[in-house]
Amino acid sequence: MMAAIILVCSLGSLLLFLGSYCRSLIASAANERLPLEVEEITGITRVASPEDFSRVVQLLHLCPDRPEDRGQLRAIGVYYGVLGFLRSTIAKVAPSLKSWADRERAQCTYFVAVALGRRIAFSRDLLAQQMLP
Amino acid sequence: MGSYVPGPLQIFVSCVCFVFEVVVVVCAFRAKVLRRYLPLILYVTASAVIDILRYRILYSCGFTSQEYIYFYYYSDALLTVVLYLALISLFVHVFKELNAEKYVIFGACLLLAGTALFSYLVIQQSSSMLVTHFVVELSQNLYFVGLVLTYVLWGAILKLRETRAQLVQLVLSLGIYFSLLAANYAIRNLYPPVSSIAIDLLQFLGCFLPIAWSYAFYRVPKDARLEPATLAVHAR
Numbered sequence: 264m265m266a267a268i269i270l271v272c273s274l275g276s277l278l279l280f281l282g283s284y285c286r287s288l289i290a291s292a293a294n295e296r297l298p299l300e301v302e303e304i305t306g307i308t309r310v311a312s313p314e315d316f317s318r319v320v321q322l323l324h325l326c327p328d329r330p331e332d333r334g335q336l337r338a339i340g341v342y343y344g345v346l347g348f349l350r351s352t353i354a355k356v357a358p359s360l361k362s363w364a365d366r367e368r369a370q371c372t373y374f375v376a377v378a379l380g381r382r383i384a385f386s387r388d389l390l391a392q393q394m395l396p
Numbered sequence: 397m398g399s400y401v402p403g404p405l406q407i408f409v410s411c412v413c414f415v416f417e418v419v420v421v422v423c424a425f426r427a428k429v430l431r432r433y434l435p436l437i438l439y440v441t442a443s444a445v446i447d448i449l450r451y452r453i454l455y456s457c458g459f460t461s462q463e464y465i466y467f468y469y470y471s472d473a474l475l476t477v478v479l480y481l482a483l484i485s486l487f488v489h490v491f492k493e494l495n496a497e498k499y500v501i502f503g504a505c506l507l508l509a510g511t512a513l514f515s516y517l518v519i520q521q522s523s524s525m526l527v528t529h530f531v532v533e534l535s536q537n538l539y540f541v542g543l544v545l546t547y548v549l550w551g552a553i554l555k556l557r558e559t560r561a562q563l564v565q566l567v568l569s570l571g572i573y574f575s576l577l578a579a580n581y582a583i584r585n586l587y588p589p590v591s592s593i594a595i596d597l598l599q600f601l602g603c604f605l606p607i608a609w610s611y612a613f614y615r616v617p618k619d620a621r622l623e624p625a626t627l628a629v630h631a632r
Binding site for chain 2: 266267269270272273274276277279280281283284287290291331334335
């Protein structure tokens with residue numbers, strides 16, 4: 264009985280902390296302006312569309328991997344998935360939850376676009392190092 | 397206490413974990429926050445040192461040796477206590493402006509003693525290996541106490557409108573870590589057949605904290621601010 268209570272409490276708090284942690288990651292990227300080439304490639308300027316997430320992730324996978332952002336991108340991917348699940352289930356009976364989930368998903372897309380900009384800069388540095396005599 | 401021994405995958409994961417523990421210390425040094433978050437850095441350093449000692453015992457005594465198993469569980473209990481103290485130091489950071497550090501430290505010591513006493517009362521019927529059962533019980537109980545305390549701390553951060561981004565990320569990652577560990581222990585108690593998988597998972601979960609703290613020290617500037625009220629998970 265005690266173990267069941269601990270399990271329920273810990274899973275509940277895990278969801279709460281994971282959600283807040285992902286939002287803190289998104290918040291840190293929200294003020295960052297996208298590089299010009301990312302704006303051109305993705306078509307995102309200041310506001311991203313929630314539906315663009317998978318497209319930006321595909322673009323991200325075309326760039327060389329950066330170990331520093333791997334964990335964060337995974338966390339954001341999980342968060343985006345949870346939001347998508349919420350949107351297609353509970354949000355159907357609560358319209359305010361649907362619009363909130365869409366705003367959050369749009370911010371997830373923006374976060375991935377910022378990561379794409381960092382990866383492009385990283386690839387450019389790698390190329391510059393290889394070009395050096 | 398089982399006779400669990402790590403395989404090659406677990407050894408690899410431990411190595412990754414060790415690398416990130418070193419990265420945390422280096423990043424904290426680079427970001428000039430070593431003194432500010434000293435208890436956290438001490439925990440990570442202790443964890444890295446214990447990783448080395450575990451491998452030393454592993455290679456000299458073997459996977460299945462009593463020495464290795466005992467050292468594993470005793471060092472785990474020690475690390476849990478140090479992590480608990482690191483969590484209390486985060487409380488001190490948050491409550492500093494209210495001049496309530498003394499009360500926080502006093503309450504933390506009382507809670508630690510209470511948890512130790514509770515753990516002893518739970519295992520006192522065991523006629524053999526009393527101390528060993530005690531350290532395992534204490535670790536499990538401290539993880540749950542840590543989870544509850546992190547929850548309280550997060551509530552305090554929201555209530556007191558704490559805005560230090562680095563501190564917020566450290567607290568949230570600690571909350572995720574404690575939740576994962578408490579859930580893992582609960583699953584092991586509820587469904588003993590999946591116990592071996594849950595124990596294997598522990599190794600992976602252990603990597604989360606060093607990775608998240610590395611990110612917090614590397615990517616988030618020490619004076620960066622954010623609005624925690626916007627981080628609370630609720631529909632607006």
